[in-house]
Amino acid sequence: EVHLVQSGRNLVQPGGSLRLSCAASGFTFNDYWMTWVRQAPGKGLEWVANINRGGTVQYSADSVKGRFTVSRDNARNSLYLHMTSLRAEDTAVYYCARDAVAGRYYDSWGQGTLVTVSS
Amino acid sequence: EIVLTQSPATLSLSPGERATLSCRASQSVGNYLTWYQQKPGQAPRLLIYDTSRRATDIPARFSGSGSGTDFTLTISSLEPEDFAVYFCQQRSNWPTHFGGGTRVEI
Numbered sequence: 001e002v003h004l005v006q007s008g009r010n011l012v013q014p015g016g017s018l019r020l021s022c023a024a025s026g027f028t029f030n031d032y033w034m035t036w037v038r039q040a041p042g043k044g045l046e047w048v049a050n051i052n053r054g055g056t057v058q059y060s061a062d063s064v065k066g067r068f069t070v071s072r073d074n075a076r077n078s079l080y081l082h083m084t085s086l087r088a089e090d091t092a093v094y095y096c097a098r099d100a101v102a103g104r105y106y107d108s109w110g111q112g113t114l115v116t117v118s119s
Numbered sequence: 120e121i122v123l124t125q126s127p128a129t130l131s132l133s134p135g136e137r138a139t140l141s142c143r144a145s146q147s148v149g150n151y152l153t154w155y156q157q158k159p160g161q162a163p164r165l166l167i168y169d170t171s172r173r174a175t176d177i178p179a180r181f182s183g184s185g186s187g188t189d190f191t192l193t194i195s196s197l198e199p200e201d202f203a204v205y206f207c208q209q210r211s212n213w214p215t216h217f218g219g220g221t222r223v224e225i
Contacts, residue, residue: 045208047216104151106163111162
């Protein structure tokens with residue numbers, strides 16, 4: 001069974017940095033692209049960033065470009081989101097998700113990590 | 120950028136009734152339309168991909184249809200566990216975008 005387990009809640013000040021983690025199990029991690037999606041409180045879903053199987057290609061949304069970086073460690077079956085220069089509008093639940101083989105839709109999701117940016 | 124508009128925002132129904140949810144795209148997405156279900160406090164769950172293909176373990180009461188710019192998710196007979204928020208997503212153009220969601224409530 002596929003499992004994606006994320007790190008816990010986080011509170012950070014504006015301008016601060018944070019690294020989110022997502023531990024994968026139950027499948028061959030390096031066979032899949034992986035993605036981060038976020039959801040602001042009471043709002044819809046927003047694609048944030050994704051990374052290819054080998055970790056050599058990454059894409060990110062314009063809203064986080066230059067501030068957030070996605071990475072992975074295939075030896076540890078782990079996905080990361082490095083977040084810098086955090087703003088209040090980055091407050092959201094962040095989900096890691098596995099890309100389906102066909103690409104660009106998500107067939108398994110982590111449980112989510114709440115990131116609160118506040119002073 | 121392709122914008123997905125879901126309607127209605129809220130659908131108030133009773134168990135056993137039929138639910139029809141709409142997702143309209145601002146330009147054609149072919150058949151690359153996905154539906155997710157999200158319950159309070161939970162992550163989204165994949166329901167339907169490529170317009171009409173049910174994901175693993177999704178009951179047959181869920182079906183998807185449409186093409187181009189107009190898509191529909193139908194729940195033939197609502198079960199109590201189906202009351203949730205439903206999001207559509209397009210993967211035709213990059214970056215991907217999600218619709219604003221439809222809440223199905225009792």
